[in-house]
Amino acid sequence: GAVVSQHPSWVICKSGTSVKIECRSLDFQATTMFWYRQFPKQSLMLMATSNEGSKATYEQGVEKDKFLINHASLTLSTLTVTSAHPEDSSFYICSAAPPGPSAFFGQGTRLTVV
């Protein structure tokens, strides 16, 4: 199936610093990518929709100034967690879909803010 690659797999950062997470579609072009967050023992919750060449769309309750999304090309979307705090520690995972009914996910990034 189609491949979505996400890096890094895990990251530990100090409180107050910023962290960038990359999501790439390796064998298809994705005008739209999605960012989800998953807290321990919970389900995936959509944070934002990343649109190539335009502004991201954020879900209610997600701070757009804190979670910066850039979708500069048809194969790359980035999520930057700015001024990270311990409560931002979570599992972040991106998704993209080639033409057709499928949807694929990156490997996910486990963020720990200390």
Place this chain on the structure above:
Amino acid sequence: AQKITQTQPGMFVQEKEAVTLDCTYDTSDQSYGLFWYKQPSSGEMIFLIYQGSYDEQNATEGRYSLNFQKARKSANLVISASQLGDSAMYFCAMRWGWEGGRRALTFGSGTRLQVQP
């Protein structure tokens, strides 16, 4: 409201037996897609199977089959001949509309499956 419900927080199954994981959904839309994903402890989301709302036959992928009952709004996952490696979290998800990659998925709360030897 559009909602996905998985009522089984945890399930146990003996190795080599079949198991059914339940999923119901609530939508007034006619066009939608239903997905099942497996999430092992590593966290990756592994795509298992897809069913479109207009598909007349139940989807099958190897040992996975989707028991789609449209009138009941259910999309249960059946895993045949369970293997130890099937132990994981399983999520049912739904995507509304026919815009394919332009729509996000909405997930159920998940079912943790444990396969016992």
